[in-house]
Amino acid sequence: MNCRVGCAACCVTISISSPIPGMPNGKSAGTRCVQLTADGRCKLYGQATRPEICVRLTPSLEMCGQTDEHAFRYLAALEEATRPESLNRMRCAEIKHGSPEYRVTVALRDEILRKPLGLCFSKEQLQAESTDRHLACYRGGRLVACLVLTRESGGTMRMRQVAVAADCQRQGIGAALVSYAERLAAELGCDEMAAHARETALSFYTQLGYTAFGDRFIEIGLPHVRVRKPLAK
C-alpha cells in the first residue's frame, strides 16, 4: 500500500535515534519531526538527507490501517512495547484453553518438558485439560513460562507442567509464576497446593516452601516426588 499523505503518524509517534536535519540527536517518541510540514508532508521526501529509517519504513495495512487514528494507536502501542523498560517487564496472566495464547504455551511445554524425553502431546491429552486453569508468564510480550492447575478433591490444587523457556531459567521467573498460581488457588478457595516434582527440580519447590511426602515414583519415565504447601488465606 502507499502512504496516506498527511497522516504523519510515523513522523510524530515513533522515536528516531539517528540524526535528522535540524534534529541532530534524532527525536523522541511523540515529538513532531521538524521536517514535517503543517499539512503532514516530509520536506525531505526524495532527498539524500532523508534519514535511512524513514526511507526504509514501509507502509502496511497492519501499521497504517484505514485511518490516521489507527496508525497513531498502532505505532504508540509498538513504541511502548519496545521500550527497554517494557522489554524487561514481567506479567503473569490466566489464559483460555484452546486460545491462540494456549497454543503457544503448549509449544513451550512441548519444547521444555516433552521433546527432551522423545514424547509429544496427543490431541486427547490436550482435550483432557479443558477444565484446568492455564497460567502464562510474559516478559516484554514474549511467553517465558507457563503452568497448569488441576483441582483435586478437598481443598487441594495441583500444579502441573511447570515450564520456563531454556534461556530464561534461573532468573526468578518460575518462582514468580508459582507465587501467582498460589494466590489464584487461594482466591478459588483452596488451602493447599501440591505437585508431582521431578527429582531434578525438587529443590526449586523446597526453596519455595514445599515439603516432599510419600514414596518416590516414576512418571513419564522419570523419578518424581510428591510435594505440597499450605496456602495462606
Ligand SMILES: CC(C)(COP(=O)(O)OP(=O)(O)OC[C@H]1O[C@@H](n2cnc3c(N)ncnc32)[C@H](O)[C@@H]1OP(=O)(O)O)[C@@H](O)C(=O)NCCC(=O)NCCS
Ligand atoms: C524448574 C523450573 C520450573 C524452575 O524455574 P526457574 O525460573 O528456572 O527457577 P527460579 O529462577 O525461579 O528459581 C528459584 C530457585 O529455585 C531453585 N532452582 C531453580 N531451578 C532449579 C533446578 N533446576 N534445580 C535445582 N534448583 C533449582 C534455585 O534455588 C533457584 O534460586 P537461585 O537461582 O537463586 O539459586 C525451570 O528451571 C524449568 O522449566 N526447568 C525445566 C523443566 C522442569 O524441570 N520443570 C519442572 C517439572 S516438575
Ligand code: SF4
Ligand atoms: S503510518 Fe502509514 S499512512 Fe501514516 S504516515 Fe506512516 S506510512 Fe504513512
Ligand code: SF4
Ligand atoms: S524526516 Fe520526514 S519522513 Fe522522517 S520523520 Fe521527519 S518528516 Fe517524517
